[in-house]
Amino acid sequence: MKAIDLFAGAGGFSTGAQMAGIEVVWAANHWPVAVDTHAANHPGAIHVCQDLHQADWSRVPAHDILLASPCCQGHSKARGKAANNPQHDASRSTAWAVVSALEYHRPAFGVVENVREFMDWNLFPAWRLAIQALGYQIAPHMIDAADHGVPQHRERLFLVLSRSERPLMLRLPEHKHVPAADIIDFSAGSWSPVQKPGRAAATLARIEQGRRVHGGRFLTAYYGNEAGGRSLARPIGTITTRDRYAVIDGDRMRMLRADECRAAMGFPAEYQLPPQHRTAVHLLGNAVCPPVARDIINAIRVAA
Incomplete structure (x- = not known):
């Protein structure tokens, strides 16, 4: 079977x-940057850098399965779903590229x-009707990446x-949860004292709360709805497009490294990322977890 990957980003769908x-x-x-990253890791694919609203689907190779991750920022609670925001309205419209690609190629x-x-x-509703008009059935699945051996709780549709x-409602395997401790290297990274001058009072309060519950080693989120600490014995919370989690080790702390975020997303250790930390984290935070994509595609092949 052959696949194409729309909105390929860091390449999680392709890797899976x-x-x-x-x-x-x-x-x-x-x-x-995303195209260059994908090309470095998937050199056998044809790569195109463009707005997919303008894609010429006649130039796309024949394929059996279309993989697509349209922009989510305009839908996410964390990034402002409000109407009449031109940027978010534009991001939501990227989903129509899926319709035009399916219309031309009609993959299985x-x-x-x-x-x-x-x-x-x-x-x-209009998007769904367009997909159905092309002869496709739609089966929604809400999936937590942690159930597929990814050391991260990440629910996606x-x-x-x-x-x-x-x-096609899939019978998906469930894997044992992997703890965050498996992806953190306490001998690496740039550590700083917890009591560093200028440290925000709110950060210190979260760390103190985490210590009371988890002891000397744990994770703490810099934003989101996690008020205190997070045990290293369970999967980490959702990796986002900017640094979110700090590792606490006694009186020292640091943010997660890019390679740790890569592991938390389920990418192979040898997967190449941009050298700039911020860019690498941004790509990873938008990615599909490869093991989830793997299990979905394997289940499709069995069901078919």
């Missing part, structure tokens, strides 16, 4: 497809990843599209 034995023949993204399957709120989009009589 390769884990499942699928050849990725074409990948596209509008951001040159498609998998579309996004946040849960994608189905609350005002135009989702995966819409499985199939040219079948009924929606």
